[in-house]
Amino acid sequence: MSKLKLSGVSKAYGATLALRRGDLEVMAGEVHVLMGSNGSGKSTLCKIIAGSVRPDSGRILVDDQPVTITGPRSARAHGIGIFYQELSLAAHRSVGENISLGRLPVKAGVFVDRSELRQRAARYIGLFDGVSGEEFSAEALVGSLRPDQRQLVEIMKALASEAPLLIFDEPTSALDRAQVERFFEILRDLKRRGRGIVFISHRMDEIKAIGDRVTIIRDGETITTLNLNDTDPATVIRLMVGGAGDMPASQSSVPAVVDAERGAALTVRNLSGRGFSDVSFEVARGEILGFGGLHGQGQSAVLRGIFGAGAVTSGKILIGEESFDASGPRKAIRCGCAYVSGDRARDGVISGRPIIENVTPIHYLRDRLMIARPRKLRHKVAPALQSMQTKFASLFHPISSLSGGNQQKVIIARWLIDRPDVLLLDDPTKGIDLSAKADLFALIRQLAADGLGIVLYSSEDAELLGNANRILVFNGGSVSRELTGADRTRYNLYQAAYEAA
Amino acid sequence: MSRINSFLRQPIVVALVLIVFLLYLGEALSPGFATGGQILRLLIVASLLGIIAAGQNVVILGGREGIDLSVGGVVSLSAIIAGNVMNGADGGILPAVGACLAAGAFFGLLNGLGVTLLRIPPLVMTLGMLGVLQGLLVVIRMGIPSGQAAPALSRFVTQPFAYGIPGIIWLWIMIGIVMALMLNRTVFGHRIYAIGSNEHAAYMAGVPVGIIRIALFVISGMFAAIAGLCLLGYSGTSFANVGEQYMLPSIIAVVFGGTSLAGGKGGYTGTMAGAVLLVILQSILTTINIEESGRQMVFGATLLLLMMFYGRGRAMRA
Numbered sequence: 144m145s146k147l148k149l150s151g152v153s154k155a156y157g158a159t160l161a162l163r164r165g166d167l168e169v170m171a172g173e174v175h176v177l178m179g180s181n182g183s184g185k186s187t188l189c190k191i192i193a194g195s196v197r198p199d200s201g202r203i204l205v206d207d208q209p210v211t212i213t214g215p216r217s218a219r220a221h222g223i224g225i226f227y228q229e230l231s232l233a234a235h236r237s238v239g240e241n242i243s244l245g246r247l248p249v250k251a252g253v254f255v256d257r258s259e260l261r262q263r264a265a266r267y268i269g270l271f272d273g274v275s276g277e278e279f280s281a282e283a284l285v286g287s288l289r290p291d292q293r294q295l296v297e298i299m300k301a302l303a304s305e306a307p308l309l310i311f312d313e314p315t316s317a318l319d320r321a322q323v324e325r326f327f328e329i330l331r332d333l334k335r336r337g338r339g340i341v342f343i344s345h346r347m348d349e350i351k352a353i354g355d356r357v358t359i360i361r362d363g364e365t366i367t368t369l370n371l372n373d374t375d376p377a378t379v380i381r382l383m384v385g386g387a388g389d390m391p392a393s394q395s396s397v398p399a400v401v402d403a404e405r406g407a408a409l410t411v412r413n414l415s416g417r418g419f420s421d422v423s424f425e426v427a428r429g430e431i432l433g434f435g436g437l438h439g440q441g442q443s444a445v446l447r448g449i450f451g452a453g454a455v456t457s458g459k460i461l462i463g464e465e466s467f468d469a470s471g472p473r474k475a476i477r478c479g480c481a482y483v484s485g486d487r488a489r490d491g492v493i494s495g496r497p498i499i500e501n502v503t504p505i506h507y508l509r510d511r512l513m514i515a516r517p518r519k520l521r522h523k524v525a526p527a528l529q530s531m532q533t534k535f536a537s538l539f540h541p542i543s544s545l546s547g548g549n550q551q552k553v554i555i556a557r558w559l560i561d562r563p564d565v566l567l568l569d570d571p572t573k574g575i576d577l578s579a580k581a582d583l584f585a586l587i588r589q590l591a592a593d594g595l596g597i598v599l600y601s602s603e604d605a606e607l608l609g610n611a612n613r614i615l616v617f618n619g620g621s622v623s624r625e626l627t628g629a630d631r632t633r634y635n636l637y638q639a640a641y642e643a644a
Numbered sequence: 645m646s647r648i649n650s651f652l653r654q655p656i657v658v659a660l661v662l663i664v665f666l667l668y669l670g671e672a673l674s675p676g677f678a679t680g681g682q683i684l685r686l687l688i689v690a691s692l693l694g695i696i697a698a699g700q701n702v703v704i705l706g707g708r709e710g711i712d713l714s715v716g717g718v719v720s721l722s723a724i725i726a727g728n729v730m731n732g733a734d735g736g737i738l739p740a741v742g743a744c745l746a747a748g749a750f751f752g753l754l755n756g757l758g759v760t761l762l763r764i765p766p767l768v769m770t771l772g773m774l775g776v777l778q779g780l781l782v783v784i785r786m787g788i789p790s791g792q793a794a795p796a797l798s799r800f801v802t803q804p805f806a807y808g809i810p811g812i813i814w815l816w817i818m819i820g821i822v823m824a825l826m827l828n829r830t831v832f833g834h835r836i837y838a839i840g841s842n843e844h845a846a847y848m849a850g851v852p853v854g855i856i857r858i859a860l861f862v863i864s865g866m867f868a869a870i871a872g873l874c875l876l877g878y879s880g881t882s883f884a885n886v887g888e889q890y891m892l893p894s895i896i897a898v899v900f901g902g903t904s905l906a907g908g909k910g911g912y913t914g915t916m917a918g919a920v921l922l923v924i925l926q927s928i929l930t931t932i933n934i935e936e937s938g939r940q941m942v943f944g945a946t947l948l949l950l951m952m953f954y955g956r957g958r959a960m961r962a
Binding site for chain 2: 450504
C-alpha cells in the first residue's frame, strides 16, 4: 500500500531549477532511502513534502488521495512527521517539553496538562534507555545537553508526532554506534507497525543496514528507485555521479608531481579539535592540497583551527621547519599563514569602508605600520588587485559597491602585499560568478608556482579535480582517503565521501 | 544634480545650515544674540561639549553598541580633583592635569575591561560606572572642599589667548585636527572603523579587537577628564554634578554629526558642528525663557527625531 507518492514535482527559484522532476513512492512498512549529492534537489524534495516549500507543478498523493500541502501544519494534518537536520529545539526548555513541542497536551482548553506531558516524555525517553547517556532526563534543559543527546531529543520529538509517515533527514550525524543501533531497532519496530519512513543519510553502511529501497536523485531529477537487496554500493554511487565519472581529472593544468626538494610548507600532525580528530598531512611548497568530502566533515574546522580561529585541543603544526601554535589569527598572520573564507560577509568584508582599507589590514600588521599614507599604500594595493583583474572605479569607493566576485578578489588581495608561506582556502568561491572563479584559480596556481603551500577546501568537486595535486577526503572529522594522480576521479571522490570502500 | 543633492544631504552641511539659521533666529528673538562676543561665549561652551563628544565619538565608532554614559561622572570627578589639586594656585595646574588624565584613563580602562573581558554591554557597563562615580562624588564632597580654579586656567578658558580667541577654542581646534588625522591617517584609526564595521572580519584580518576597544574607552575617559578640567576653569569653582548635563548632549552631537550609532561610519568634524549647533539651540531655549527641564525634553526629543531620520535612511539603503 502506498503511503506517499510524488510524481513529476518541480520547483524553481527564480531562474535556477532546484528540482526538475521529482518522483518518489513510499510504501507502508518500508524504510525508503533518498540519495543524491549536495545540490541534487534532495532537500528541496524533502521541503516540499514537509510543506515548507510549495511545488510549481506535480502531484502529491497521501494514502492514494491527491492532496495539497499548504504549509507545515497542513503536512502534519496529512500525517507527515519530520526530523529536522537543523536542530529545531527550544534550548531553554526541558527535554520533556521539547518532545511534546509539536502538540502540547492541553486540559480545560488553556492549561498544559503536565501529567500527560510527563507520561509522554517517559514513554519516548524510555525507548533510548541505556544509550542516552548521563544526566539525560525529562527535566534536563536542552541547552545543557551534549550534541548527541540533543539529536536524540530531536528524534524523540519526531517519533512523538506518531505520524504514519516519518521523514528523517540525516538523523544519525551526531550519534554514537550504540545510539544508532537502538534507533534502527525502533525504526524496524515502526516498520512492522506499517509506518512509512523516508531516510536520508550519507553513510553507506547505515543505508545497507536499515534501508529497503533507495531512490537516487541527480541534477534535480529522480534517476531510479532500486531494491537495496538487489544492488551494491558501487552501483548506487555510479548512478549518483552519472556518466563520465571515471574520467580522471585533467592533468594538463596541474603538475601531478611536486618538486619534493623544496620541502614542506605546512606540516600537520595528529591535529584534533572541535569537529575533527587526528588529522595529519603535509603540504609541499608549490603544492595545492585539496580537501574534499561532504559538507561539514571537518574540512573548515581544520583550516580555521590551523589559523587560530577555531578550537584545537592537541596536535602539532609546523610552518616550514618552525613549530607553530596560533593562539589567534594575529599570531598566525605574523608567522606567514593566510586564510580566506568563503563566508565573505562574516569573515572577510569590512563593509562600508573603502576598498583600500579592505586590502591593507594584513600589510599594517606584518609591517607594523602606525601611519597610513594613502598615496604610498596605493602603489602596493593597486598591483595586488590587478593581479586578479579586479574591476573597480576607485580605491576609495566603498567595497560594497563591488560585485560578490570582485569583493572576494579584494579580500584575497590583502594577502598578496606581504606574501604568506601558507595559504588556506576555505571554500573561497562560494557564491561568486564563473569569470571571477577563473581569475581566482589562475592566481592560486600562480601562487603555487611561486612556491606557496596551498590548502584548498571546495564544496565543488570540479574545482578540486581541476586544481588540486592531491585530494584528502574527509569523513566524520578525519581523513578517510587520499587521492593522487589518476585516482583523482569524480567516482573515487564520491565513493570515499560516502564511505563505500 | 544628484551630486549637489548628496552634498546637501551630508550631515555636516545640514548642521552648518541649521547653525546659520539658528543664529538668525536668535538674533531675531533677542537682538545682540549673534554678536561677536556672544558667539565666542557660545563657542567656549561648545568646546567643552565638543571635547567630551570626541571621546563619545570614538567609542560609538568602535561599534558593538558602543556608548559611554559615564562621561558626565568623569567630568564632575575631574573638576573636583583639579580644584583640590591646584586650589587656586597656578603652580598646581600641571599636577592637576596629570591627576585628572590619570583618573579619566583609570575609569575608562575599567569600562573597557568590563566591555571586552566580561562582555558586559557598553550601555550597562557605563551606566553602572556612572552610578559608581556619582556615589564616589558624594563621598568625596563630604570629606574635602570643592576647590578653586587657578587664575591661569580661568584665563585660558574665558579670556582671549591668541588672535582674540580664548585658549580653549584653540585647544578644541587642535583636538579636531588630531582626531581627523588619527581617524583617517593612522592604522589605529582604520582599525577603529574596521572593528566598528565588521568586528569578526577585523579579527580574522589580525586586528587586535579587544585592545582597541579598551583603548577607545580609555580615550573617552581622558577626553572627559580634560573637559572637566576646563569646566572648572570656566566656572571658577566645581559644584555638584557639574558634568551630568553633558552626557545626553555629547551623544546627540555625535549623532547630529553623522556618526552611526551602529558604529563604523562617521567622523569627528561633523560632531564638532553638532556640538556648536546644540549649544546655540540651548542658548536660544534659554533666551526664550525655557527652563532646564524643558531644555532636557527638547534634547531628548531631538535625539529621538535624529534616530528616526537616520534609522529610516539606513533601512532604505538596505
